[in-house]
Amino acid sequence: MGKNAMNNLSYGLFVLTAQKDGFDNGCIINTVQQVTTEPNCITIAVNKSNLTHDMILETNKFNVSIISEKADFELFKHFGFQSGRDVNKFEGFSDCGVSGNGLKYITKGTNAYLSAWCCSEVCWHPPQIQQLPHGRPQWHGRSLPRRSGSA
Secondary structure, three states, X not given: OOHHHHHHOOOOOEEXXXXXXXXXXEEEEOEEXXXXXXXXXXXXXXXXXXXXXXXXXXXXXXXXXXXXXXXXXXXXXXHHOOXXXXXXXXXXXXXXXXXXXXXXXXXXXXXXXXXXXXXXXXXXXXXXXXXXXXXXXXXXXXXXXXXXXXX
16 A cells, blocks of 8 residues: 555645446545544545535545646646536546546546545534634644753
8 A cells, every 4th residue: 555645645635536326526625634544544525515425425435636736727627617417527538547446536637546435424513613812723844843941
């Protein structure tokens, strides 16, 4: 397994793909997070009005292609500006491969893909949200503050 692909996860943009009854579809999402490393586990967020959402709920499997900085705007237009309910997004689209789970992943403008199956679904809706005055959020790319007295 190419565990290094997990290092490409960040807050970014992704093409989420699924298949149902031989019909392939995909959409752009902006939320994929690694939850654990052993076993590798991720969470995704997809708008419940998207066809891809419904396909995943029915089949329990999906692929996530991680969009690279070198992606053309055409990729975003193709998977983000039209609905799979109206258009077959993979008809005539050749910049893809098929992973071991039988689903398509995007090969142009991406730097990795993850094949996944759904093992559980938990969705929490925050009833209260409040901004606090303590600066920007910490993330893995920013250095952690040093403790006092450490070298």
